[in-house]
Amino acid sequence: MAITSANQLELLQTAEAVAREKMIDPGLVIEAMEESLARAAKSRYGAEMDIRVSIDRKTGRATFTRVRTVVEEELLENYQAEFTVEQAKQYMENPEVGQQYIEEVPPVEMGRIAAQSAKQVILQKVREAERDRQYEEFKDRAGTIINGLVKREEYGNVIVDIGRGEAVLRRNEKIGRESYRPNDRIRVYIKEVRREQRGPQIFLSRTAPEFMAELFKMEVPEIYDGIIEIKAVARDPGSRAKIAVISYDGSIDPVGACVGMRGSRVQAVVNELQGEKIDIIPWNEDQPTFLVNALQPAEVTKVVLDEEAGKIVVVVPDEQLSLAIGRRGQNVRLASQLTSLDIDIMTEEEESKRRQAEFEVRTKLFIDSLDLDEFFAQLLVSEGFTSLEEVAYVELDELLVIDGVDEATAGELQARARDVIEAENTRAMARARELGVEDSLVNFEGLTPQMIEALADDGVKTLEDFATCADWELAGGWTTVEGERVKDDGVLEKFDVDLAEAQNMVMTARIMLGWVDPEELLDEEAEVSEDDAEQVS
The missing domain is CATH 3.30.1480.10 (NusA, N-terminal domain)
Structure with a gap:
């Protein structure tokens, strides 16, 4: 035409x-x-x-x-x-x-x-x-809640009509055994919006922790206005959840505001989440205090925090153990997600046995190495001495505070400790030489003979080998695998070398070898300092 x-x-x-x-x-x-x-x-x-x-x-x-x-x-x-x-x-x-x-x-x-x-x-x-x-309409709405209409279900996935398009609620994003029929109204969280060849794909969720946070924002005006902030959320969808909140107004109780009059506010969220039980916890900058709150309703006797390992040991009364762990480990698992820490729970009796075992190991070390009787060795451990190095190189006054120890006895103790350490150093260095360690590594400042022996056992025999090591390979660290924190053992970890020390030693080795220009390193550090200053300002 x-x-x-x-x-x-x-x-x-x-x-x-x-x-x-x-x-x-x-x-x-x-x-x-x-x-x-x-x-x-x-x-x-x-x-x-x-x-x-x-x-x-x-x-x-x-x-x-x-x-x-x-x-x-x-x-x-x-x-x-x-x-x-x-x-x-x-x-x-x-x-x-x-x-x-x-x-x-x-x-x-x-x-x-x-x-x-x-x-x-x-x-x-x-x-x-x-x-x-x-895509332009929904890309900026990711991270918000939207109401939709169920259209159909395909292989367990729910197709939702959200007005100007369709979105997908995958079966693993549904709470428990939720089931929907066509034309059912549904409230969902927009988790992700992706541009794909077949058009924009909008993925929804009802199990995301952010979904609960957004629901509370809708129900609690103080959260919407920024007076109360949600600091962390951990969920076992459809079963139980923990939410940590903090108030920036001293006159407002963050927990009470989230609960509402007669529990009306929290109950509205519970009803939307199919009866999911919610523990509302006050946030605290002090991690041990926050963890004590997070383990509610269990009572905690003592908390021991290992910040470097990101791990924490919690001691509870014997009768509180099952409550602290929760059904199938649910309570401690949610507390761990909330605090981003690995949590080991033990009873007071178990903790007492652990401390007793450590006491016996250290006592035996001093008996065997320093030729002391059991009573005197126990005195040393009771005063906080844990290694031969502490005895050998501590100020003399710290030994004189022990009952029955005079200057002559203290001097004899230190001499024996130094003799043992020197003998061990000689043995370690001889073995390291047998393994083929070169002078470049032996002469590197900061490495003891025992450290050099441990490195040689691991195949590190030259300064070049040492310079190629990563800091975590020396000091150890933690890796998250499938949501679980896994320990990476370090070659020098047993010598109490931390990540900062390991990084400093490796960088020094690289500078000595000419691999790194120290002036460029200083420039980079200066730039980082300027960036940090700008962020603070």
Whole structure:
């Protein structure tokens, strides 16, 4: 068909109708029509021609034009869409390279195949515009709650109508054994919005910790206004959850505000989460105090924190052990998620046995190494001495505070300890030499003979070997694997070398070898300091 005056306005009406139905810009529909008409014209005039179509936005009149570009003679390739300066002179005055000559051509008659092709182009463009519109609308709504209507269920996944599009609630994002029927209303959390080849994919969740936080924000005005902040959330979806809150207004109790009058606020969240029990806990900057709160309703006797390992030992009364652990470990697991710490729970009796075992090990060390009787060795341990190095190199006054120890006895103790350490150093160095350790590592400041022996056992025998080590390989560390923290043993960990010391030693070795320029290192540290200062300001 040709585009006659009778159907020129029909083009605009069609574009308006499609745009209204798909909720997109009518200009995008008209651009799709222009492209489809241009494609049809090329099939009539020749595919190598540069045919363009422009539809007037007011009258609907379609103008077909042929465009030819002036190019240098040696670059002329497409004779239908390009011409040289000489050729252009018969059409233009003073033509220059890069100029375009545009002439109007008669409209084309669109046959059945061309019309079908034009229709496909328009539909494709409309679909792309619709996808772009949907992505732009929802990409900034990730992290918020939305109400939807259940459309259908596919392989356990729920397809939800969220107004201007569809979203997916995967089966592992549903609470417990939730089931939905078509047309059920559902409240969900927009977890992620991704742009994919088949269009934007919107993924929903009802199990995400953020879903609970957003529900509380809706129910508790103080959270919405920023007076109360949710610091952490841990969930066992459909069963139990813990939420830590802090108030920035001393007159407002954060726990009471979240609970509400007669529990009305928290009950509204519980009902939405299918009866999930919620413990509301006051946040505290002091981790041990916060952990004591997080383990509620169990009572805690003592907390021992290992900040470097990110681990904590909690001591509870014997009768509180099952309550602290919870059913199937639920209470301690949620407390661990809330505090981001590994938690070991032991009873007072178990903790007493552990301390007794440590006491006996240290006592035996002093008996065997220093040739002391049991009573005297126990006195040393009771005063807090844990190693031969502490006895050998401590200030003499610290030994004199022990009952029955005078200067002569203290001096004898230190001499014996130093003799044992010296003998052990000699043995360790001899074995390290047997293993092939080179002088470059032996002479490195900061490594004891026992450390050098341990490194040699691990295959580190030269300064170059040492310089290639990572700090955690020396000091040890923790790695999270599938949500569980796993211990990485360090070669020098038993010598109480921490990550900062290990990093400093490795960097020193690299500077000695010329691998690192110390001036560049100082510049980097200065830049980091400036960035930190800017963030603080």
